[in-house]
Amino acid sequence: MQKVPQITLKILSIFVIGIYSLSLLYYPVYSGEVEDLEKQIEETNQQIAEKKSMLSQIEKKIAEISGSNYSLSQKINMINSEISTLEKNIKKTEDEIATKTKEIEDKQNELGRKKTLLDEISSDLYMQSRYRMSSFFFSADGWNNMMENLFVKRNTISILKDEIEKVSGEFSSLADAKAGLDNQKKDLDGQKEDLDKSYDLLAAEKAKLQKELNAQVASKSSISSQVSKLTSQMSNLQKALLYARQGGTSIDPNLVPAGGDDLGSLSSFNSKAASGSFNVFSIGAYTHRNGMSQWGAKARAEAGQSYTQILNAYYPGKTLTTGKVKINGVNEDIMTKITVDGYGKISFEDTYLMGIKEMPESWPMEVLKAQAIAARTYAVRYTNNGDKSICTTESCQVFSTPIKTGAWKQAVEATRGVILTDSSKNPVSTQFAAVHGGWTNGVGWDLFNTSGVKDFTNTWDNKSGVSWVYRSWYRNDYAQSSSVNSASCYRYPWLSGEEMADIVNAASLLTDLGESGVTTDSRIYPIHDKCHSDGNPYSFSEMRSKSSSKFTKVILAQTYRSSGNTTYIRFVNADGRDITISGSYFKLAYNLRAPGYLRIPQSSFVHIDIQKKL
Numbered sequence: 340m341q342k343v344p345q346i347t348l349k350i351l352s353i354f355v356i357g358i359y360s361l362s363l364l365y366y367p368v369y370s371g372e373v374e375d376l377e378k379q380i381e382e383t384n385q386q387i388a389e390k391k392s393m394l395s396q397i398e399k400k401i402a403e404i405s406g407s408n409y410s411l412s413q414k415i416n417m418i419n420s421e422i423s424t425l426e427k428n429i430k431k432t433e434d435e436i437a438t439k440t441k442e443i444e445d446k447q448n449e450l451g452r453k454k455t456l457l458d459e460i461s462s463d464l465y466m467q468s469r470y471r472m473s474s475f476f477f478s479a480d481g482w483n484n485m486m487e488n489l490f491v492k493r494n495t496i497s498i499l500k501d502e503i504e505k506v507s508g509e510f511s512s513l514a515d516a517k518a519g520l521d522n523q524k525k526d527l528d529g530q531k532e533d534l535d536k537s538y539d540l541l542a543a544e545k546a547k548l549q550k551e552l553n554a555q556v557a558s559k560s561s562i563s564s565q566v567s568k569l570t571s572q573m574s575n576l577q578k579a580l581l582y583a584r585q586g587g588t589s590i591d592p593n594l595v596p597a598g599g600d601d602l603g604s605l606s607s608f609n610s611k612a613a614s615g616s617f618n619v620f621s622i623g624a625y626t627h628r629n630g631m632s633q634w635g636a637k638a639r640a641e642a643g644q645s646y647t648q649i650l651n652a653y654y655p656g657k658t659l660t661t662g663k664v665k666i667n668g669v670n671e672d673i674m675t676k677i678t679v680d681g682y683g684k685i686s687f688e689d690t691y692l693m694g695i696k697e698m699p700e701s702w703p704m705e706v707l708k709a710q711a712i713a714a715r716t717y718a719v720r721y722t723n724n725g726d727k728s729i730c731t732t733e734s735c736q737v738f739s740t741p742i743k744t745g746a747w748k749q750a751v752e753a754t755r756g757v758i759l760t761d762s763s764k765n766p767v768s769t770q771f772a773a774v775h776g777g778w779t780n781g782v783g784w785d786l787f788n789t790s791g792v793k794d795f796t797n798t799w800d801n802k803s804g805v806s807w808v809y810r811s812w813y814r815n816d817y818a819q820s821s822s823v824n825s826a827s828c829y830r831y832p833w834l835s836g837e838e839m840a841d842i843v844n845a846a847s848l849l850t851d852l853g854e855s856g857v858t859t860d861s862r863i864y865p866i867h868d869k870c871h872s873d874g875n876p877y878s879f880s881e882m883r884s885k886s887s888s889k890f891t892k893v894i895l896a897q898t899y900r901s902s903g904n905t906t907y908i909r910f911v912n913a914d915g916r917d918i919t920i921s922g923s924y925f926k927l928a929y930n931l932r933a934p935g936y937l938r939i940p941q942s943s944f945v946h947i948d949i950q951k952k953l
Contacts, residue, residue: 387566394562401555432524592950594796598806603813603832605950611831612952617896618833619929621939622795622946623776624807628903630654630770631713633698634808635777635785635799636706642787646708650759653779657759657767659712665764666724673756674725677718679738681731691718692751693742697771700746707750713769715751716758720766774800774808776946778903809948815936828870828935833952836913838934840890841879843910846920846928847888863931870935882932888918896949905945922947 598604602611608618626632631653639649647659664673677687685691698710714736722729731738742748759767777798779785784793791797800808813832834842845863852859865871866878883889888910895911905922912918920928926945930938939947 390562390566394566397555397559397562591796595809596804596806598810601806603811604806608833612833614952615836616833616952617839618811618950620809620811620948621941622809622948623774625940626772626775627770627943628775628778628780632775632785632800633771634774634803634805636709637702638799638803640703640706646705649709654759659757660760660764662756664719664724664766671724673719677722677725678728679731680728688755690742691738693748694738694740696737696739704750707746708754711750711754712757713771716766716769719758774805776808777801812938812940813936830935832937836892836894839893841882842928842932843890843893844882844886844888845932846925847886849928850924851887865932865934868934898949903946905947
């Protein structure tokens with residue numbers, strides 16, 4: 340199986356990477372999906388605006404009601420105070436009327452007694468003056484007595500008249516006062532009745548407003564909830580739109596395989612790196628992204644898919660053909676013998692295919708069957724159905740002895756003679772790799788939820804749990820040991836802000852120089868460390884002076900993607916300046932300049948994510 344070998348000579352790997360640089364600058368976006376999402380966002384924005392307008396009106400109404408309610412309370416308190424004052428005034432008036440009434444009654448009684456006395460004295464005086472005249476004329480004593488008596492009685496009458504007139508006058512004033520007080524009391528009673536009615540009306544209005552206020556508050560709660568849901572929906576739509584525009588690889592660290600204790604994993608970076616550190620994670624490792632992703636196929640089989648479903652997913656439009664193949668326009672039987680480097684000519688089905696070591700036998704039978712057909716087809720096409728030999732390494736597909744006798748043998752036998760062809764029976768390319776990073780050339784996103792958002796975390800590769808699908812590569816071999824040793828150049832796989840700034844400056848310089856910068860400026864390689872001690876690399880300050888970016892410390896990195904490729908990365912310096920570097924030039928600079936053995940292993944594409952430890 341043809342895989343991308345690890346190149347030990349650094350400058351050769353750089354040259355291979357550089358071949359693809361310009362072609363990776365921009366990638367197509369799914370315009371239909373973006374337009375649909377933008378339409379949904381516009382509609383959701385409109386709904387949010389409408390709901391917020393309703394919410395604003397409700398809040399305004401609540402404010403008015405609350406203000407009116409407070410005013411009513413004040414008014415009611417004032418009215419209660421006024422009623423209390425009026426009640427006191429009415430009580431005072433009633434007391435005054437009672438006092439005046441008692442005075443009038445006493446005067447009336449006194450006037451009656453005096454009138455009676457006046458009548459008696461006047462009557463007696465009249466009788467004396469008429470019937471006692473003889474005593475008046477014939478008796479001196481009688482005269483004197485009569486004159487004295489007459490004088491007294493006349494004075495008494497005069498006094499009584501004066502008192503009667505006075506009492507009568509007072510009686511008239513008291514009666515008028517009593518009538519006035521009665522009228523005042525009636526007026527006060529009327530006012531009190533009106534105030535009582537006003538109080539009742541205001542209390543009823545208060546209750547009505549309180550009811551309306553409660554209804555508006557409930558409505559506000561409902562509308563606020565709707566706005567919250569729409570806002571959340573908007574956030575998801577915007578995120579989906581961002582995914583669509585970027586090709587869908589916005590990374591949620593919680594959905595990335597942990598990778599055990601490997602320092603190249605995101606979980607280790609988050610737990611062990613210093614704050615402010617950066618790490619470059621490759622989405623998909625040493626892969627050409629053609630054909631079947633073995634870990635993705637495993638996840639599909641574990642989900643219940645058959646080998647035919649798996650093959651259709653990774654080799655769409657191809658046909659399963661048994662026993663026959665067309666080579667150079669001629670129909671032939673599939674070879675029974677194959678020439679293998681180091682082994683000579685051996686049985687194709689019973690020896691060669693039984694010795695393929697591309698997949699663990701512990702994996703599900705359906706994915707083993709898919710692998711057996713892919714391996715058989717690859718060998719037929721590679722050797723032109725037996726016309727030439729095939730190598731035994733991963734540059735072709737791995738073969739060794741002893742041959743297998745377990746589940747892999749069952750898979751080979753169950754699919755004996757079956758290959759994949761085009762409609763004309765020609766053998767097709769059935770390349771495969773351990774993991775693609777969720778994107779397959781000619782297919783697109785390898786999603787386990789086709790109705791979901793197109794992003795890396797929604798792919799079969801990620802679902803499989805393989806740590807290689809998203810990791811930082813910092814070793815010069817495939818060792819997965821967690822120890823920091825010579826294979827990792829005695830360093831951790833993350834960069835400080837200053838080290839990242841140096842990579843940005845190198846990428847800026849290469850962007851200005853173009854691809855020729857790889858050969859015209861031979862000092863763009865790592866500063867001397869335990870793994871690099873030869874030559875004359877640029878120092879940080881020299882690289883900064885040579886570049887147009889002149890960064891000193893990166894504080895932010897934003898990665899933008901489209902259709903499974905990193906199109907560009909925006910970096911922000913400590914002083915607030917920013918620069919945008921294409922994904923291909925950043926990869927070129929990273930693989931040239933990064934310390935230790937830090938690498939982006941992808942050969943014909945760049946699909947990365949940059950994380951910062953907060």
